[in-house]
Every structure is written in structure tokens, then in C-alpha cells.
Amino acid sequence: MAKIKFILNNEMRTVDVEPNETLLDVLRDKMGVKSPKCGCDRGDCGACAVMIDGKSVRSCLVFAIEVNGQEVTTLEGISQPKLTKLQEAFIQFNSFQCGYCAPGVIISATELLNNNPHPDLEEIKEALSGNLCRCTGYQPIFEAIMDVSRKRKK
Amino acid sequence: MAVVHNFEYYKPLKLAETLKLLKKYGDKAKLLAGGTDLAVFIKEGVLFPEAVIDIKHVKELQKLELKKDGLFVGAQASFSDILESANIKKDYLLLWESARSVASVGIRNRATLVGNICSAVPSLDSGPALLCYDAVVHLASTKGEREVPISEWFLAPRRTAMKPDEIVTGVFIPKPKIKNAGCYLKLGRYGGEDLAQAGLGVFVNDKLEYKLAYCAVGPVPKRAAKIEKLLKGKALSTVLIAKAMSLVPEEIAPIADIRSGKEYRIHMCKIMLERGLEVCTERMKGKIIDTLRILGG
Numbered sequence: 001m002a003k004i005k006f007i008l009n010n011e012m013r014t015v016d017v018e019p020n021e022t023l024l025d026v027l028r029d030k031m032g033v034k035s036p037k038c039g040c041d042r043g044d045c046g047a048c049a050v051m052i053d054g055k056s057v058r059s060c061l062v063f064a065i066e067v068n069g070q071e072v073t074t075l076e077g078i079s080q081p082k083l084t085k086l087q088e089a090f091i092q093f094n095s096f097q098c099g100y101c102a103p104g105v106i107i108s109a110t111e112l113l114n115n116n117p118h119p120d121l122e123e124i125k126e127a128l129s130g131n132l133c134r135c136t137g138y139q140p141i142f143e144a145i146m147d148v149s150r151k152r153k154k
Numbered sequence: 155m156a157v158v159h160n161f162e163y164y165k166p167l168k169l170a171e172t173l174k175l176l177k178k179y180g181d182k183a184k185l186l187a188g189g190t191d192l193a194v195f196i197k198e199g200v201l202f203p204e205a206v207i208d209i210k211h212v213k214e215l216q217k218l219e220l221k222k223d224g225l226f227v228g229a230q231a232s233f234s235d236i237l238e239s240a241n242i243k244k245d246y247l248l249l250w251e252s253a254r255s256v257a258s259v260g261i262r263n264r265a266t267l268v269g270n271i272c273s274a275v276p277s278l279d280s281g282p283a284l285l286c287y288d289a290v291v292h293l294a295s296t297k298g299e300r301e302v303p304i305s306e307w308f309l310a311p312r313r314t315a316m317k318p319d320e321i322v323t324g325v326f327i328p329k330p331k332i333k334n335a336g337c338y339l340k341l342g343r344y345g346g347e348d349l350a351q352a353g354l355g356v357f358v359n360d361k362l363e364y365k366l367a368y369c370a371v372g373p374v375p376k377r378a379a380k381i382e383k384l385l386k387g388k389a390l391s392t393v394l395i396a397k398a399m400s401l402v403p404e405e406i407a408p409i410a411d412i413r414s415g416k417e418y419r420i421h422m423c424k425i426m427l428e429r430g431l432e433v434c435t436e437r438m439k440g441k442i443i444d445t446l447r448i449l450g451g
């Protein structure tokens with residue numbers, strides 16, 4: 001067991017972990033952060049996406065012990081102090097049904113808009129190609145992101 | 155899902171420390187950079203390392219270094235690092251395009267090019283680019299350093315020329331000396347994240363020297379030497395391209411698997427050769443072409 005210390009959603013946190021515990025399991029089971037979901041558990045589906053130092057990663061493929069000293073942001077962190085424009089657009093466009101993929105999709109879309117404020121449809125599809133959604137057919141998700149892009153000042 | 159196998163975790167800050175650990179543990183240690191392969195291998199019971207050595211904080215293993223005579227891709231360089239470099243896009247477009255085709259953003263942010271060639275699965279996207287650029291793999295161990303040409307690196311699926319006590323410190327890609335063009339074409343079942351059904355790197359320069367390398371259609375990625383020889387010094391024509399396409403079945407040895415049949419792979423490798431050569435010819439003339447949808451999808 002090793003003690004690790006890292007910033008989780010703007011708060012310094014300390015937790016004891018075994019080397020083989022994934023970041024996903026530690027966040028969910030030891031730290032009460034439930035937005036990252038376990039889908040495929042092998043990096044294909046994107047349901048477990050979180051950010052490490054501002055870049056999206058698959059938390060099922062990261063051992064928690066690796067993030068010692070780094071900054072981890074989950075959907076809970078992105079939603080503080082209030083929902084972002086992107087999240088509001090997702091609500092407006094009914095972009096989710098079951099919601100299982102939602103946290104991962106929002107992480108990926110947030111990263112995209114941080115790097116590229118006005119992506120075209122092809123760029124959005126590429127950025128979300130690692131997030132599987134089995135309900136919506138993706139269309140309302142793309143529409144929400146396009147809407148945020150359009151409303152942003154050029 | 156909990157991971158059953160447990161291991162000792164090390165986070166060395168210096169290369170010397172890393173090499174000592176490798177000497178101590180040998181093949182019972184696994185190096186961890188991005189972990190996008192290693193974590194899966196450990197989870198799914200493919201690997202049971204006693205020690206996992208995290209090399210992300212080793213000072214000497216830098217990310218990318220653009221030198222006058224070439225590009226050094228250090229062991230810590232992720233595919234996203236490669237994609238974010240405008241210089242790489244300008245001078246090493248074939249490498250840049252292959253990096254773009256790897257998995258998805260969340261994987262590319264973490265996965266490294268060096269890890270890709272160490273995992274050495276037959277479908278690795280970085281293989282054709284490195285083969286076309288005649289890259290050199292740099293290794294280190296407590297015994298010293300050595301270099302292995304990429305053409306001698308891949309031995310079999312998931313097997314490379316690396317010894318158990320060695321680490322790949324990086325890959326050097328010599329800068330092509332004269333005007334050139336390149337492209338990487340990846341055939342997947344759909345646009346977006348998928349492993350390659352077939353991949354082809356094409357490189358041509360002003361002297362009409364052609365370099366071609368396939369991946370995912372044989373046990374290891376490999377140059378298409380017979381076709382290169384046929385094309386050498388010749389300007390492309392419909393007849394010449396048709397002749398080159400007819401040689402494709404001699405150059406590759408695809409299997410049938412969940413992603414596609416053998417015959418389909420052979421057929422598409424011919425089409426990819428034709429389109430790849432066309433793209434490079436146009437790029438030599440200065441035309442800007444995006445290869446993303448060149449195979450449809």
C-alpha cells in the first residue's frame with residue numbers, strides 16, 4: 001500500500017492505494033467520485049474518461065499510483081461552480097438517453113473545445129471517436145457541440 | 155473491475171536507476187510509459203510482471219527533439235505530442251499522418267510511439283512510417299548503449315530485438331535530404347477508432363526513389379522491396395502502377411480475422427498502393443490533399 005497525493009477537482013487529496021488499483025476504481029470506490037463509468041474496461045469505450053493535467057485519458061488504463069503529484073479533473077470538477085455552456089447545450093438538445101456515456105463524452109468534448117473553439121463536424125466526430133454511445137446515434141451530441149461553437153464569439 | 159495481479163511499482167528519476175532495476179528484474183520487469191497496452195495486458199492476464207517501472211519521470215528520456223539531421227522521438231513522447239508539432243507535420247508528414255490514425259484522442263494523449271514499437275503488434279500504425287524513414291532504435295542497458303535499424307527490429311508478433319535488461323530510450327528518424335512526399339493510408343472498418351485491417355506508408359523523393367511499407371498484413375510490418383525496385387527511377391504511369399499492383403500478393407501475407415478476410419486485404423492493399431502513389435505524386439507537385447477519407451468511410 002502506498003500513500004499518494006494529488007489534486008482532484010481543485011482539492012488536494014490523499015489516498016492509500018495498491019499499485020494494481022486503477023485510477024477508475026480508486027476514484028469510484030475510495031474517493032466517492034462516481035461520474036467515470038466502467039464500460040469496456042480496456043480503453044475502447046471512453047466511459048471512464050477523466051483529465052490528467054488537462055488532457056483526457058482512459059482512467060481504466062491508468063494505475064492510480066501514477067497520478068501522484070498530478071491534477072485529475074472529472075465531470076464533477078468541470079461542473080463546478082455551475083454547469084458549463086456545453087452541459088447546458090447537452091440538456092437543451094436531449095443529447096443523452098441512458099447517460100452512461102455522458103461523463104466521458106463531456107470530458108472529450110470539453111477538451112476539444114479547449115483546443116479548438118470552432119470545430120467542424122468532421123473534427124467533432126474525430127474527437128469523439130473514442131466515446132461509444134449506444135442510445136442516441138450521436139446526432140444530438142454533435143448538434144449540442146456545434147451549437148456551443150456557433151454561439152461562441154469568433 | 156479489480157486487477158488480480160499485483161506488482162512492485164517503481165518510479166525512477168534517472169536512467170541509471172532504471173537500468174539497475176532492469177538488470178535486477180530482467181524479464182520479470184515491465185516498463186510503463188503510457189500504459190495503454192500494459193494495463194490491458196496485466197488486466198487480461200497476458201503479462202504478470204513482478205515489477206512495473208514507470209519511466210515518465212526519468213529525466214534523460216525526453217519527449218521530442220528536433221535536430222538538424224533528424225527527429226529524436228524520446229521514450230516519453232506520446233502520439234499527441236507528435237501531432238501537436240507543426241514541424242513534424244511539415245517535415246515528416248508520413249509520421250504525422252500515422253500518429254493521427256492511432257486509436258482516439260484519449261489513448262493518443264497517453265500512448266507513446268516507443269511503446270507502440272515495443273508492443274509490436276502486427277497492426278501498429280507507426281511501423282510503416284518508421285520503416286519508410288529508415289529509423290534507428292536507440293537502446294540502453296547497464297552494459298552500454300546500442301542502436302538497431304528499424305528493419306531489424308520486428309521479429310514476430312509482439313517480439314522485437316530488445317533484450318530483457320534493455321530500455322528503448324528513443325527512435326531517431328533521419329531527416330530526408332531532398333524534396334519528398336509521403337502519406338499513410340489506413341484501412342479500417344469505419345472512420346474513427348479502429349485497428350488497421352491494412353496500413354500502407356508511401357514515400358517518394360525527387361530522385362524517384364520509392365519507399366513502401368505495409369502493416370497488419372503479415373506477422374510484422376515490412377517494406378515492399380520488390381515493388382520499390384520495380385518503381386525505382388521511373389515516373390509513374392498507369393501501366394507501371396498496374397504492374398506494381400500485380401506484385402502486391404508477393405509482398406504481403408495477410409490472415410483472415412475478425413476485422414476482414416484475407417482476399418479483401420490483398421485486394422485493398424492493391425487499391426491502397428495505387429491511391430497512395432497518386433497522393434504522393436500530387437503532393438510532390440505541391441497540392442494539399444487530406445488522406446482521411448481517401449479510402450472512403
